């Protein structure tokens with residue numbers, strides 16, 4: 037992952053932190069942003085929640101495809117077609133979150149079953165104290181260092 041540059045705007049981080057799971061249910065949504073250059077991405081939007089959470093499992097998240105697609109369309113059009121789907125976010129009821137095996141397999145599904153524009157899928161897991169940032173390129177989840185802008 038050393039050859040990738042990933043920026044995240046303060047606005048997107050603030051939006052994610054506002055959905056931290058202090059009490060109550062897990063939440064999830066999608067990440068949107070732009071390609072600045074080859075292997076250089078900027079995440080500049082965290083959507084409102086649009087992932088249905090299956091509360092019977094510790095972290096079973098099911099995407100509400102219609103709502104997610106509406107958001108993707110809305111953001112694409114309102115950004116002069118520069119902002120597109122980059123990945124997923126969801127909350128964890130822990131301070132410093134790490135991806136569960138369910139998380140890895142659901143991102144694997146997204147990678148192979150969704151229309152993705154770039155060569156991977158981002159995952160942000162919002163914990164109570166920190167956010168885990170990952171990038172899945174088809175075989176492995178990479179823990180990434182993002183640059184806050």
Ligand SMILES: [Zn+2]
Pocket residue numbers: 095126127128135136139161
């Ligand atoms: Zn999870």
